[in-house]
Amino acid sequence: MKYISTRDTGHGVSGARAIIQGISPEGGLYVPEQFPFISSGELKMMMSQSYPERSAYILSKFLPELGEQLLDACEKAYSRFDGDAAPLVKLDDGLFILELWHGPTYAFKDIALTLLPSLLTLSKKAEGETSDTLVLVATSGDTGKAALEGFKDAPNTAVITLFPTGGVSNLQKLQMVTQEGENVLVASVNGNFDDAQTAVKNAFADGELKKYIEEKGWKFSSANSINFGRLAPQIAYYFSSYIDLMESGQIMAGEPVNFCVPTGNFGNILAAYYAKEMGLPIGKLICASNKNNVLSDFFEKGEYDADREFYKTASPSMDILISSNLERLIFEASGRDAAITKKRMDELKQTGSYSVTEKELAFLSQTFTAGWADEDEAKEALGGFFEEYGYVTDTHTAVALSVYSRYIAETEDATPTVIVSTASPYKFVGSVLTALGESVPDSDKKAIAKLEDVSAMPVPETLTALFSKKVLHSTVIEKDGLSDLVKKFADDMTAKKK
Ligand SMILES: *Cc1c(COP(=O)(O)O)cnc(C)c1O
Numbered sequence: 001m002k003y004i005s006t007r008d009t010g011h012g013v014s015g016a017r018a019i020i021q022g023i024s025p026e027g028g029l030y031v032p033e034q035f036p037f038i039s040s041g042e043l044k045m046m047m048s049q050s051y052p053e054r055s056a057y058i059l060s061k062f063l064p065e066l067g068e069q070l071l072d073a074c075e076k077a078y079s080r081f082d083g084d085a086a087p088l089v090k091l092d093d094g095l096f097i098l099e100l101w102h103g104p105t106y107a108f109k110d111i112a113l114t115l116l117p118s119l120l121t122l123s124k125k126a127e128g129e130t131s132d133t134l135v136l137v138a139t140s141g142d143t144g145k146a147a148l149e150g151f152k153d154a155p156n157t158a159v160i161t162l163f164p165t166g167g168v169s170n171l172q173k174l175q176m177v178t179q180e181g182e183n184v185l186v187a188s189v190n191g192n193f194d195d196a197q198t199a200v201k202n203a204f205a206d207g208e209l210k211k212y213i214e215e216k217g218w219k220f221s222s223a224n225s226i227n228f229g230r231l232a233p234q235i236a237y238y239f240s241s242y243i244d245l246m247e248s249g250q251i252m253a254g255e256p257v258n259f260c261v262p263t264g265n266f267g268n269i270l271a272a273y274y275a276k277e278m279g280l281p282i283g284k285l286i287c288a289s290n291k292n293n294v295l296s297d298f299f300e301k302g303e304y305d306a307d308r309e310f311y312k313t314a315s316p317s318m319d320i321l322i323s324s325n326l327e328r329l330i331f332e333a334s335g336r337d338a339a340i341t342k343k344r345m346d347e348l349k350q351t352g353s354y355s356v357t358e359k360e361l362a363f364l365s366q367t368f369t370a371g372w373a374d375e376d377e378a379k380e381a382l383g384g385f386f387e388e389y390g391y392v393t394d395t396h397t398a399v400a401l402s403v404y405s406r407y408i409a410e411t412e413d414a415t416p417t418v419i420v421s422t423a424s425p426y427k428f429v430g431s432v433l434t435a436l437g438e439s440v441p442d443s444d445k446k447a448i449a450k451l452e453d454v455s456a457m458p459v460p461e462t463l464t465a466l467f468s469k470k471v472l473h474s475t476v477i478e479k480d481g482l483s484d485l486v487k488k489f490a491d492d493m494t495a496k497k498k
Contacts, residue, residue: 022222152181225267
């Protein structure tokens with residue numbers, strides 16, 4: 001299977017190469033030349049499989065060159081989860097929650113980032129790539145820690161994580177600045193997430209910087225969801241949850257299911273779209289945005305307009321105005337036209353906006369519907385679901401609860417629906433307590449104990465251990481400071497190797 005770029009369909013590379021590079025040289029994103037198909041017979045067969053087996057099965061369709069070792073890699077990754085990697089909880093008839101936060105950092109990014117280091121190692125082997133890998137990550141809070149945990153002390157790899165100063169929750173910050181490992185660097189950038197992401201994109205495109213690190217034996221890669229190695233593992237849980245519904249008799253084989261996904265960079269919900277393209281019976285994909293509602297506006301009007309005020313919300317991992325992975329969807333909507341996709345992405349960079357045609361919007365509307373929730377609406381939904389079902393979600397998932405409720409009220413759509421839950425409520429404990437109408441104690445530690453009292457949900461053990469950890473990282477850089485930081489880190493890492 002070949003992978004082509006959304007901005008240049010002429011030069012296909014292997015999946016292994018796409019993972020090693022992260023992004024195509026001309027700035028486009030790698031996509032499979034065609035989507036592999038999973039038949040209804042295969043879905044039935046997968047009913048008897050464990051989550052790692054299902055994941056390896058889906059991945060082998062995209063990355064056949066990685067072979068038998070994919071199963072080992074998936075088993076190793078998901079053994080780091082507390083129990084099942086992607087359990088499905090029933091709230092009501094036809095209403096389910098897919099909990100994707102039982103991994104080492106309590107957010108759904110773990111599903112892909114516990115696996116990505118192995119995918120990268122196997123890809124390098126398959127391609128005979130001998131240089132070491134320097135992973136650059138921009139994070140709105142959750143990706144950074146998940147990447148650090150995934151890559152710490154991984155052989156022939158180093159990782160730099162960049163988060164927006166003041167743009168992440170206390171716990172998210174504490175998780176990152178206490179990160180151990182010989183091959184990790186954590187820094188914050190004075191700006192918001194889009195600034196951090198732009199700094200990383202600019203570093204990848206900086207020929208002089210690339211040359212500097214390559215002379216020392218390093219090559220860049222990306223652990224952001226622009227890397228196809230991040231997306232592929234996310235496709236697996238859509239299949240797995242559908243198969244769980246079949247297995248438990250909640251749906252008949254072939255019956256459509258809706259998914260409602262809290263969205264920021266458009267990676268999670270794009271994986272759902274890919275699952276649909278692969279034959280999974282998906283009805284609607286409900287895209288849920290917070291107050292940074294650039295995506296719900298896009299699905300309504302066909303215009304992507306990032307030139308607007310940026311809000312900090314209680315769902316910081318969705319505080320994003322430039323949703324990188326939307327490029328992959330635009331590419332599909334245009335009939336896989338690289339020239340049009342490139343033109344639109346150039347327009348976005350230059351003017352902050354672009355539009356799709358009415359025909360393309362109609363095409364997208366067949367699958368996607370979208371909505372957004374402001375801070376009060378998300379809080380109300382969180383509190384309301386707790387009252388009704390005794391179930392507490394985090395603040396990101398709460399955005400999806402709100403958008404789902406409005407969608408049902410407006411459409412009366414009776415299709416069984418899975419709401420994708422992206423983080424443990426404990427990770428955003430202060431905002432969750434507020435939404436439940438509780439006062440927030442003056443320390444996160446006490447707040448966690450209080451939420452345990454109120455919700456009766458078990459606290460992950462490693463979360464409380466955080467508070468006694470030493471702060472190991474305090475670097476702060478300006479928006480244009482990444483290049484110098486990378487050079488210094490590459491020098492340090494190279495010195496350590498010797
Ligand atoms: C990253 C993240 C999101 C948004 O996911 P995208 O793939 O960027 O759309 C939502 N919720 C949480 C908790 C996250 O960490």
